[in-house]
Amino acid sequence: MVSLEWQIISIVRGEMMKIITCIKQVPASSDVEVDPETGVLIRDGNNVKMNPYDLYALEAAYHMKEQRKDVSVHSITMGPPSASDVLVEALQMGSDEASLVSDRRFAGADVLATAYTLSQMIRHIGGYDVIVCGKQTTDGDTAQVGPEIAEFLGIPHVPYVKEFMEVKDGSIILRSAYDSCDEIVEVSFPVLITVDKGAFVPRLPSYRRRLSFKDYKIPVVSLKDFNDKNPDNYGLNGSPTQVEEIFPPSSTSETVRISTTPEESGKKLVDILKESRFL
Amino acid sequence: MTEQDHDALRAIVGEANLKTGDTIEPDLFHDELGTVANSPEVHLTVTEKAMVAKIMRYANDRKIPVTVRGAGTGLVGACVAVKGGILLDMSKMNRIIELDKTNLTLRVEPGVLLLDIYEHVEKEGLFYAPDPGEKTATIGGNISTNAGGMRAVKYGVTRDWVRGLEVVLPNGETATFGGKVVKNSTGYALKDLIIGSEGTLAIITEATLKLMPKPKYTVSLLVPFETRAAAIDAAPRLIMDHVIPTAVEYLEKEALRHSESFLGKKLPHNNHESYLLVTYDGNSKAEVDNDIDAASALCVEQYGAIDAYLIDTEERKSSVWTVRGGFLEAIKASSSAIDECDVVLPRKEIGAFLEYTRDLAEKLSMRIPYFGHVGDGNLHIYLCKDDLDEKTWLKRRDEAFGLLYDKAAAHGGLVTGEHGIGYAKRRYMARQLGEAQMTLMRGIKATFDPNNILNPDKII
Numbered sequence: 001m002v003s004l005e006w007q008i009i010s011i012v013r014g015e016m017m018k019i020i021t022c023i024k025q026v027p028a029s030s031d032v033e034v035d036p037e038t039g040v041l042i043r044d045g046n047n048v049k050m051n052p053y054d055l056y057a058l059e060a061a062y063h064m065k066e067q068r069k070d071v072s073v074h075s076i077t078m079g080p081p082s083a084s085d086v087l088v089e090a091l092q093m094g095s096d097e098a099s100l101v102s103d104r105r106f107a108g109a110d111v112l113a114t115a116y117t118l119s120q121m122i123r124h125i126g127g128y129d130v131i132v133c134g135k136q137t138t139d140g141d142t143a144q145v146g147p148e149i150a151e152f153l154g155i156p157h158v159p160y161v162k163e164f165m166e167v168k169d170g171s172i173i174l175r176s177a178y179d180s181c182d183e184i185v186e187v188s189f190p191v192l193i194t195v196d197k198g199a200f201v202p203r204l205p206s207y208r209r210r211l212s213f214k215d216y217k218i219p220v221v222s223l224k225d226f227n228d229k230n231p232d233n234y235g236l237n238g239s240p241t242q243v244e245e246i247f248p249p250s251s252t253s254e255t256v257r258i259s260t261t262p263e264e265s266g267k268k269l270v271d272i273l274k275e276s277r278f279l
Numbered sequence: 280m281t282e283q284d285h286d287a288l289r290a291i292v293g294e295a296n297l298k299t300g301d302t303i304e305p306d307l308f309h310d311e312l313g314t315v316a317n318s319p320e321v322h323l324t325v326t327e328k329a330m331v332a333k334i335m336r337y338a339n340d341r342k343i344p345v346t347v348r349g350a351g352t353g354l355v356g357a358c359v360a361v362k363g364g365i366l367l368d369m370s371k372m373n374r375i376i377e378l379d380k381t382n383l384t385l386r387v388e389p390g391v392l393l394l395d396i397y398e399h400v401e402k403e404g405l406f407y408a409p410d411p412g413e414k415t416a417t418i419g420g421n422i423s424t425n426a427g428g429m430r431a432v433k434y435g436v437t438r439d440w441v442r443g444l445e446v447v448l449p450n451g452e453t454a455t456f457g458g459k460v461v462k463n464s465t466g467y468a469l470k471d472l473i474i475g476s477e478g479t480l481a482i483i484t485e486a487t488l489k490l491m492p493k494p495k496y497t498v499s500l501l502v503p504f505e506t507r508a509a510a511i512d513a514a515p516r517l518i519m520d521h522v523i524p525t526a527v528e529y530l531e532k533e534a535l536r537h538s539e540s541f542l543g544k545k546l547p548h549n550n551h552e553s554y555l556l557v558t559y560d561g562n563s564k565a566e567v568d569n570d571i572d573a574a575s576a577l578c579v580e581q582y583g584a585i586d587a588y589l590i591d592t593e594e595r596k597s598s599v600w601t602v603r604g605g606f607l608e609a610i611k612a613s614s615s616a617i618d619e620c621d622v623v624l625p626r627k628e629i630g631a632f633l634e635y636t637r638d639l640a641e642k643l644s645m646r647i648p649y650f651g652h653v654g655d656g657n658l659h660i661y662l663c664k665d666d667l668d669e670k671t672w673l674k675r676r677d678e679a680f681g682l683l684y685d686k687a688a689a690h691g692g693l694v695t696g697e698h699g700i701g702y703a704k705r706r707y708m709a710r711q712l713g714e715a716q717m718t719l720m721r722g723i724k725a726t727f728d729p730n731n732i733l734n735p736d737k738i739i
Binding site for chain 2: 202277
């Protein structure tokens, strides 16, 4: 519900709440080949998709938009021109605007250079209240880009968000799930949050939205548009990380050992199976 | 059966593969639905076809009833030993014999599970198209019920994917019908007679399945509609407009809610009255995209859909299909007992039939959730016992079945689309087909099985 108070504030400010979502195109399957010479992932243009965590980030943004009505969602991604496919998808899902961050000089960026580039992009857009990222990507898996963007922008960040409890005037109450505990925080705008899987049921791309964005041209933003135009701060040049080797992670499986009486073991087993919805 | 019978059978299958009396697992007394139950006298697990032939010779000589069983996932009691006797368990005859990449065939024993067939052929880039909801069923069971599944709209049913069968006849003789051949005009289509015969004519000991290259792209659309009628009418219109999908499923709020609460998962865009779930597949992205575009445009611009949502990645497929796949289990879990009606109708008649079903639910004060493969006209309608006492439940259930099957017949429909007749649906079939057809069927049965030992009291 939009409170009267907030409506009045909105009218006085005459501004919409602005959310920026950072999304990424990733390989569609975990079966990705690595160039043995360079250690770089061989990206197959036909076998790509939006980073699954970003679906939840987008849904979080749309959730806020539905709660407040006066919200605009701007999705950005960094990558080659073909990466704009994920922006088209975001527009079809619920974003109002989309921009591609693309420049040959951004290529080969590590976590730090990527976060710096995106922070420059966000400064370029300006006027934001909330930046939403997926918790991590399924190709890089670092979960660091979001928090590093916040550091570059000098704003607070909240990671591992799994619930949006309340969107207030100028702040938001969030629940984050850590390994050992949940944390509920209220944080003022502007803020960056990273969203975990399961926070929402991500919506699907809509045919009607696709029609309404048929003539939308996604703007491309490059180094010349940024405040910091020094190419040494971007791409491979701006990346302190040296990749020595890339290899697929080993698969892990969790074993639960129940050692008690047969009756209790049975009960526990049933509980575990129920909890996992096998029963 | 006597101790002497047990000894003779033990000599065929070995000590470990024969169980009698209390040592027989009670789960083997019924099928998945559990409405038909009886205990066999002997449970035999066979591991090779020679055993089957010997058992049948012995049983035929002594006129001992034999009921064939696979994974027991049926819903009409076909695998229940209603006459006692021998329960012949084929689930351990589960070897994949040969994948022939030139002839595009797969030879399997009857106990191979459907999910193992998919895994075996798909890793080679090949495809076995029938996809009944129950993937832990055996291929023998699938062939015996002529199982269908969602992809029947485009790819047909199990019968269309069986090239050959090797069987043991009730007298213990073996016979091979068809083979790896694509065409076959050689005499009566005995292979096709065995398919769908629910273990009443012969025992399948080997099947040669047809394969095709696996379609490289599969994309679905979730299409919500304001009204049931609009959703149901759209399915035949898609087909009429020549944008023929691989599968068209119809979902409605009530069945969705059951599944969501049962699984603890929510369908995206779950606040609408009714939906079509439409799938397209093909070998090029462009081809599939074209179909998806055309279907989306038709649904939204001409058939009155609220929108058409794209299901194109594994995450999206899982978020939608998991909820769809949970329907039967969820409905089962929601009621103290259920029974099911698997009618098949001409596509155009589905709307009227479901309207009748809803009226009937109200008239009988019985909850009757349903979902359906609207693309091929096959509906799954569930009668729920809920709080009814046993006597009232049975009375209302029988009344509901009678009315539903009569109504289906009036609309040009038939008693079962894919679950079979088994034990539970015999009278409804007999009533619809009439004496002339029943006489033919009894004649066929008598020709194959003059002593009526093979799965007696099933189908006819």
